[in-house]
Amino acid sequence: MKRGKPLxxxxxxxxEQRRFLIYCEGERTEVQYFKGLRADxxxxxxxxxxxxxxxxxxxxxxxxVEHKQRAPHSPQDRRTAYDEVWCVIDVEAPTPHDGLxxxxxxxxxHEVRVAxxxxxxxxxxxxxxxxxTRYSTSDxxxxxxxxxxxxxxxxxRKHVEYDTLRDGFGQARDRAEAxxxxxxxxxxQNPWTDVDRLVALLRAARYP
Numbered sequence: 001m002k003r004g005k006p007l008x009x010x011x012x013x014x015x016e017q018r019r020f021l022i023y024c025e026g027e028r029t030e031v032q033y034f035k036g037l038r039a040d041x042x043x044x045x046x047x048x049x050x051x052x053x054x055x056x057x058x059x060x061x062x063x064x065v066e067h068k069q070r071a072p073h074s075p076q077d078r079r080t081a082y083d084e085v086w087c088v089i090d091v092e093a094p095t096p097h098d099g100l101x102x103x104x105x106x107x108x109x110h111e112v113r114v115a116x117x118x119x120x121x122x123x124x125x126x127x128x129x130x131x132x133t134r135y136s137t138s139d140x141x142x143x144x145x146x147x148x149x150x151x152x153x154x155x156x157r158k159h160v161e162y163d164t165l166r167d168g169f170g171q172a173r174d175r176a177e178a179x180x181x182x183x184x185x186x187x188x189q190n191p192w193t194d195v196d197r198l199v200a201l202l203r204a205a206r207y208p
Contacts, residue, residue: 018083018205019045021071022198023064025057028158030088030121036162037199041206047077057089057103065110085112086198093119093137093190117193124195125151125160127175128168133182135190169203172196 024030031048038046051063068085071077087107091097107114117123120138122145129150136144145153152161165172173196183189 017044019047019080020202020205021047021049021064021067021082021085022088023049023051023060023067023086024088025050025060025090026088026121026158029125029153029160032160033121033125033162033165034088036165037202039162040166041202044202044206046202047082056099057087057097058099058106060089061087061103061107061110061112061114064112065106068110068112084201086115087112088115088121088195088198089117090120090138091116091118091187091190091192093135096188113198115193115195115198116187117195118187118190121195122153123191124172124176124193125153125165127172127193128165131175131178132191133179141191169196169199173200 022034024034027050031050034046034048038044038048049063049067051060051067064085064087067077068082072079072081087103089097089100089103091100097103104114106112119136119141122138122141123132123136126132126141126145126148129148139155142153142155142158145151146155151164152159176193176196179189179192180194183192186192187194
């Protein structure tokens, strides 16, 4: 009786990971947060950039669109297109950013996704530690985060220690979702954020 051919063990093929490009307008807080998250996600390809004029959402979106378009031909981007391109933008208060609506329309036209916070990114950080339901200006939100003293934040340097935020994502996401459920005016409501959607997408891409 002939023996059959020995079975060959097929090697598993790891699916190629999705590539993300994130443009932030904040010079410190947002960049530090997403760099900390990227370190947690390890091998997930995430590029984090500052773009545009600080505090001007249209120029930020334009920078992201230009980067998206040049990536397939750029050695710095491995001549590979990004699967997801995002802009992280503050609505600001008491006076919303000029050109925010135009920026959102430009992003929509070029399939760039936007994570918004009203009034500012510091609200998203605060939600890792406690619920926030009252209106605040951008300056007030920043002072409240500094007063909390939980993540090394100070209004003078806008530094955030990501390690203090790692375990609070679930609570922050739940609180952000609750704010959106109560909002009748979408991102024009204060307080409001959907940064959790971007963070959840990154986490799911790394740990499907």
